Amino acid sequence: MHSFLLLLAPFLLLLILSIKLVLSKRSVRSPPSPWKLPLIGNLHQFGSHQILHKLSKKYGPLMFLKLGQVPTLLVSSSQMAKEIMKTHDHIFASRPVLNASRIILYKNRDMAFAPYGEYYRQMRKISVTNLLSMKRVQLFHAARKEEVVHFVNKIVSHASSHPLEALNMSHMLFCFTNDVLCRAILGEFSRDLEGRNEMFMELIEENIFLFSRFSLEDFFPSLRWINSLLGLDGRANRTFTRWDSVLTQMIKEHENKDDGNLKDDDFVDVLLSLKNDPKLGFSLTDENIKALLLDMFAAGTDTTYITSEWAMGELARNPNVIEKLQHEINGIAGGKPMVYENDLREMHYLKAVIKEVLRLHPPAPLLLPRESIDDCQIGGYEIPKETRVIINSWAIARDPKIWDMPNEFVPERFLDNSIDFKGQDFELIPFGSGRRICPGMGFAVNNIELLLANLIHKFEWKLPDDFVSEVNMAEAPGITTRMTKTLNLIPKPRF
Numbered sequence: 001m002h003s004f005l006l007l008l009a010p011f012l013l014l015l016i017l018s019i020k021l022v023l024s025k026r027s028v029r030s031p032p033s034p035w036k037l038p039l040i041g042n043l044h045q046f047g048s049h050q051i052l053h054k055l056s057k058k059y060g061p062l063m064f065l066k067l068g069q070v071p072t073l074l075v076s077s078s079q080m081a082k083e084i085m086k087t088h089d090h091i092f093a094s095r096p097v098l099n100a101s102r103i104i105l106y107k108n109r110d111m112a113f114a115p116y117g118e119y120y121r122q123m124r125k126i127s128v129t130n131l132l133s134m135k136r137v138q139l140f141h142a143a144r145k146e147e148v149v150h151f152v153n154k155i156v157s158h159a160s161s162h163p164l165e166a167l168n169m170s171h172m173l174f175c176f177t178n179d180v181l182c183r184a185i186l187g188e189f190s191r192d193l194e195g196r197n198e199m200f201m202e203l204i205e206e207n208i209f210l211f212s213r214f215s216l217e218d219f220f221p222s223l224r225w226i227n228s229l230l231g232l233d234g235r236a237n238r239t240f241t242r243w244d245s246v247l248t249q250m251i252k253e254h255e256n257k258d259d260g261n262l263k264d265d266d267f268v269d270v271l272l273s274l275k276n277d278p279k280l281g282f283s284l285t286d287e288n289i290k291a292l293l294l295d296m297f298a299a300g301t302d303t304t305y306i307t308s309e310w311a312m313g314e315l316a317r318n319p320n321v322i323e324k325l326q327h328e329i330n331g332i333a334g335g336k337p338m339v340y341e342n343d344l345r346e347m348h349y350l351k352a353v354i355k356e357v358l359r360l361h362p363p364a365p366l367l368l369p370r371e372s373i374d375d376c377q378i379g380g381y382e383i384p385k386e387t388r389v390i391i392n393s394w395a396i397a398r399d400p401k402i403w404d405m406p407n408e409f410v411p412e413r414f415l416d417n418s419i420d421f422k423g424q425d426f427e428l429i430p431f432g433s434g435r436r437i438c439p440g441m442g443f444a445v446n447n448i449e450l451l452l453a454n455l456i457h458k459f460e461w462k463l464p465d466d467f468v469s470e471v472n473m474a475e476a477p478g479i480t481t482r483m484t485k486t487l488n489l490i491p492k493p494r495f
Helices: 002-027 049-059 078-087 099-104 118-132 134-139 141-161 169-186 196-212 221-230 234-255 267-273 286-317 319-333 348-360 441-458
Strands: 062-067 070-075 376-378 381-383 388-391 459-462 488-493
Touching (some): 078 376, 099 234, 118 134, 118 441, 141 441, 169 267, 169 441, 196 234, 234 267, 286 319, 319 441
Parallel strands (some): 070 388
């Protein structure tokens, strides 16, 4: 009998382990999911950040979608965002390969869409060290001041010659943002270069269209060959060719400088000086450089100008906020010809205004998609490897469980509130968080603060015919939240 039990023991142990395994699998669940259609899954329900927000209200803050062949996790709460971008950040730090990023960004050789790994870390290090770090931002203060002065003078000139005529602030703010970036990336540049801002605007508009449109490849990767067969990538290829031509010309101009010396006062020179640096661990080619420059011009211009545009729109609709801002600015910079960067440190209400703009109008409402590199459990749910992750930062920033009057513009909420947008507070993540947080956050916010402070310091702003309703606060569709209508305002110099 004893020997029989010994013989039976391994089989009993195997049976117990099998039962435990089955039970553990049953205990692991997939996140809630809307009903699916054959082949396309949930593609018919996929849409803008507002549409996905409505869907999450029904199915919860963690929702599983099957978008064609692609398993996708939609995250719509601060708690779940923290799980993704902090607790399990190492698993969700990679990016999917999208049709537009593959074609336009040199097969994802840029920083924003590069897969997570050593190449991404090196590209990020190059960008932060040589352009986006707070040290570099501070070194750029004199050039930034010159650009603000030039911008303010353009508005003064307009107000003097056309005192009752509204300015197209959307276009003006785009040009200012692009000028600042060109100054940082290219060094000195000619303002008289015909059509430079318009060219960048056109190319960035094309990027937004291509990254926002439906692409068969993005949801049915196995059918990528159909794109080539039917010529569906023609527009993306043409856009890539235009970008490549512009960026190649920039590199050639820097390589052919009269003195033949590369300096460290602009980003292109720095990148070219690193081409043969053995410390990098890889060879930095012209394609790597162009991919990185494209990131800086496209993402840097678009998101910064959008935030400035929404800020001016909200201020025009809320004269009481302008009044409070002017009171703060007068107390700190009153009597000065302009607001200087040292003055900004004490402008707490200005900082609250910018936080509120970023909360209500995050420039990228759906953060750039992530992709899991391993199986993982989130909130008790099993998330398989190679799941695409979409974080709805717009929905999180309007969560009524976190924010009082979530749809109202109330900068005062941040005066006694420690929540910030720097990636540690998941209630407000316009720049993301974790390993993939936007490294250009400091550069962008510094520009916006100095610009807004001086626009409010130097001018009164009126709506055409004083109709508040003329500020259309509707959002245009796309990967970034632009205003649907052009923002037109009448400036009147204060002194």
